[in-house]
Amino acid sequence: MLKTKKIAFLGAGSMAEAMIAGIVDSGLISPSQVIVTNKSNSQRLDELKRKYGIKGLHRNDIPFDEMDLIILAMKPKDAENVLTSLKHELNQDHLILSVLAGISTSFMENHLPSGQQVIRVMPNTSSMIGESATAMSPGTHTTQNNTKLAKELLECIGKVFMITEDQMDIFTGLAGSGPAYFYYLMEHMEQAGVEGSLDMETTREIIAQTVLGAARMIMEQYEDPGVLRENVTSPNGTTAAGLDALSRNGGGKAIAAAVLSAAKRSREISSDLEKGQSSKLQTV
Ligand SMILES: NC(=O)C1=CN([C@@H]2O[C@H](COP(=O)(O)OP(=O)(O)OC[C@H]3O[C@@H](n4cnc5c(N)ncnc54)[C@H](O)[C@@H]3O)[C@@H](O)[C@H]2O)C=CC1
Numbered sequence: 001m002l003k004t005k006k007i008a009f010l011g012a013g014s015m016a017e018a019m020i021a022g023i024v025d026s027g028l029i030s031p032s033q034v035i036v037t038n039k040s041n042s043q044r045l046d047e048l049k050r051k052y053g054i055k056g057l058h059r060n061d062i063p064f065d066e067m068d069l070i071i072l073a074m075k076p077k078d079a080e081n082v083l084t085s086l087k088h089e090l091n092q093d094h095l096i097l098s099v100l101a102g103i104s105t106s107f108m109e110n111h112l113p114s115g116q117q118v119i120r121v122m123p124n125t126s127s128m129i130g131e132s133a134t135a136m137s138p139g140t141h142t143t144q145n146n147t148k149l150a151k152e153l154l155e156c157i158g159k160v161f162m163i164t165e166d167q168m169d170i171f172t173g174l175a176g177s178g179p180a181y182f183y184y185l186m187e188h189m190e191q192a193g194v195e196g197s198l199d200m201e202t203t204r205e206i207i208a209q210t211v212l213g214a215a216r217m218i219m220e221q222y223e224d225p226g227v228l229r230e231n232v233t234s235p236n237g238t239t240a241a242g243l244d245a246l247s248r249n250g251g252g253k254a255i256a257a258a259v260l261s262a263a264k265r266s267r268e269i270s271s272d273l274e275k276g277q278s279s280k281l282q283t284v
């Protein structure tokens with residue numbers, strides 16, 4: 001289904017680049033099927049053109065008539081303006097995908113022509129290497145065919161989870177923001193490794209392999225993480241000492257609080273937008 005489809009990304013930041021890289025790399029979409037635009041930075045468009053062979057165009061030069069999928073990838077604070085500006089460019093066949101945190105399908109539907117097909121999507125930056133955990137939740141008017149088409153596209157960038165829209169905030173807390181928690185953890189592990197006399201490059205490789213191995217154990221052994229943790233932990237051994245320090249320092253609670261705080265922030269963004277308070281979002 002994807003072979004003939006034309007895709008326009010509105011927004012050319014980190015998330016758009018990660019998706020473009022994953023999509024182009026999958027080989028299921030040719031770079032000539034992808035257009036990207038942004039607010040004003042033409043150097044950035046040149047960079048994406050050079051790296052991925054896609055087209056980078058000024059917003060006013062996008063041939064919307066020829067597009068099938070339009071992917072919104074700007075910041076939530078810019079959503080309302082962009083949706084309003086799109087109103088006169090769209091027809092009923094256009095499928096709109098939004099990757100914006102906190103932007104509900106009803107918000108999109110209310111700002112677009114009546115009956116417009118929209119899908120709310122939450123990918124993460126591991127899209128870049130085809131390893132995103134991506135959620136999707138279709139709007140009221142989206143056909144099954146278009147839902148299937150979007151799923152096919154999103155499968156180019158990783159695993160896709162079809163969820164209900166009320167689960168989007170927690171999914172954002174877990175997976176949209178999730179890579180950052182692991183990078184944060186890895187930064188701290190790196191620091192400890194270097195303090196323990198390993199060089200930075202080796203430490204980084206050791207940590208990355210350890211994280212990768214742990215993730216693959218979960219995915220391939222279908223085992224509960226608690227059981228896998230116990231398998232590592234000898235009574236009165238090194239891991240018990242490590243886990244005890246983690247627990248004494250609030251490690252477990254901190255991790256759960258990170259996920260819940262991100263989910264709460266996603267809900268707050270929605271609520272500010274619903275109240276017409278885009279200006280409250282400032283840099284978001
Ligand atoms: N960075 C991440 O890990 C993830 C981000 N997201 C969502 O993706 C969206 C983009 O995030 P980032 O790429 O990190 O932001 P970014 O700041 O790197 O990129 C935003 C892009 O939007 C463009 N833009 C602003 N106004 C525009 C307009 N009127 N028309 C067209 N383009 C416009 C900017 O020029 C820029 O290229 C956000 O809504 C965020 O919630 C979702 C999942 C993960």
Ligand SMILES: O=C(O)[C@@H]1CCC=N1
Nearest residue numbers: 100101172176177178
């Ligand atoms: O930090 C943010 O708001 C975006 C959404 C999920 C990941 N990054």
